[in-house]
Amino acid sequence: MLVCLAGVSAHAQTAPKADHHAHLMSPAAARLLNEGAGRGSRRLAGRQKEEPSSASELIAQLDAAGIRRSVAISAAYRLGSPFVHVPREAAAVNAENDWTLHQVQLYRDRLVGFCSVNPLRPYALAAIQYCARIGLRGGLKLHLANADFRFDDPAQVQQLAKVFAAADRLRMPILIHLRTGETWQGTRNVQVFMEKVLPSASHVPIQIAHLGGWGGYDQATDDTFSAFAKVCAEDPDRCRHLYFDIAAVVLSPSFAEAAPGSDERLLWDEQKDFADGPDRLATNLRRIGLSRIVFGTDWSTVTAVHYIDTLRHSLQLSPAELKQIFSNVAPYFPQ
Numbered sequence: 001m002l003v004c005l006a007g008v009s010a011h012a013q014t015a016p017k018a019d020h021h022a023h024l025m026s027p028a029a030a031r032l033l034n035e036g037a038g039r040g041s042r043r044l045a046g047r048q049k050e051e052p053s054s055a056s057e058l059i060a061q062l063d064a065a066g067i068r069r070s071v072a073i074s075a076a077y078r079l080g081s082p083f084v085h086v087p088r089e090a091a092a093v094n095a096e097n098d099w100t101l102h103q104v105q106l107y108r109d110r111l112v113g114f115c116s117v118n119p120l121r122p123y124a125l126a127a128i129q130y131c132a133r134i135g136l137r138g139g140l141k142l143h144l145a146n147a148d149f150r151f152d153d154p155a156q157v158q159q160l161a162k163v164f165a166a167a168d169r170l171r172m173p174i175l176i177h178l179r180t181g182e183t184w185q186g187t188r189n190v191q192v193f194m195e196k197v198l199p200s201a202s203h204v205p206i207q208i209a210h211l212g213g214w215g216g217y218d219q220a221t222d223d224t225f226s227a228f229a230k231v232c233a234e235d236p237d238r239c240r241h242l243y244f245d246i247a248a249v250v251l252s253p254s255f256a257e258a259a260p261g262s263d264e265r266l267l268w269d270e271q272k273d274f275a276d277g278p279d280r281l282a283t284n285l286r287r288i289g290l291s292r293i294v295f296g297t298d299w300s301t302v303t304a305v306h307y308i309d310t311l312r313h314s315l316q317l318s319p320a321e322l323k324q325i326f327s328n329v330a331p332y333f334p335q
């Protein structure tokens with residue numbers, strides 16, 4: 001009986017050590033996005049009304065879950081999306097990265113600030129250098145769907161490699177959302193990424209957002225994650241500095257009842273006929289190695305308390321395996 005109680009309380013105390021994927025957004029950026037919206041499609045520009053999210057709100061919901069540290073991603077990349085119109089865009093991007101730095105400085109021992117930019121914009125390298133100069137250099141977030149990136153365009157792939165090289169020179173780790181709005185070919189795109197882009201940044205950790213997808217675990221995400229698992233199994237050295245965050249991958253069953261047309265409902269509908277999904281996900285997590293998988297929420301779309309609960313109930317790993325993921329901390333967090 002005593003042993004049993006001890007087991008229960010130990011489980012309750014096991015919170016993730018860090019949230020590796022959470023977003024901030026200034027009131028100014030939320031206003032610009034709401035005013036400039038209208039040309040986007042889902043997961044690209046965001047169709048729902050944008051609300052600002054501050055460092056103090058991020059910290060409050062981390063505290064509620066017992067999580068000490070978090071990445072804090074600048075929303076600047078959203079302002080540089082071709083799906084929105086933002087006046088004086090390059091200046092607005094720098095201003096958002098500035099605002100993010102000041103937010104992160106309020107919680108220096110808890111938050112790691114990530115600069116962000118649309119890698120295809122002509123000012124991309126200047127914006128990254130600006131971040132490095134002001135001190136927003138915990139990492140660089142790139143969102144390829146938001147940038148309307150195409151893996152079948154060699155010039156765009158080359159430009160992405162240049163941005164990787166710039167971040168590498170500045171020793172800024174990279175968090176990249178790979179999946180784009182083009183007809184997705186997971187296996188081929190992973191090959192292009194591994195051969196043409198990743199070698200440009202060999203000195204920094206690279207974190208693949210949402211296990212290579214964009215939230216949920218549908219067939220396209222499984223194709224992508226399976227391709228990574230295969231490469232990493234065949235040649236572990238090529239994956240030596242690769243991490244994968246599980247942010248927004250496991251959907252709460254409540255998404256099934258979300259309003260038709262909402263992001264939640266669209267994600268649910270994409271994966272609902274993929275009956276093997278939960279099984280494939282667990283298999284691939286083990287195959288790629290749990291030490292490469294890091295916890296993340298994608299806050300503010302979901303809180304840490306809720307996402308931890310969803311993972312405990314819906315992810316088909318043992319409590320010990322989930323505990324291992326929760327205990328992983330990417331090397332870009334200061335020791």
Ligand SMILES: [Zn+2]
Binds near residue numbers: 021023298
């Ligand atoms: Zn995100």
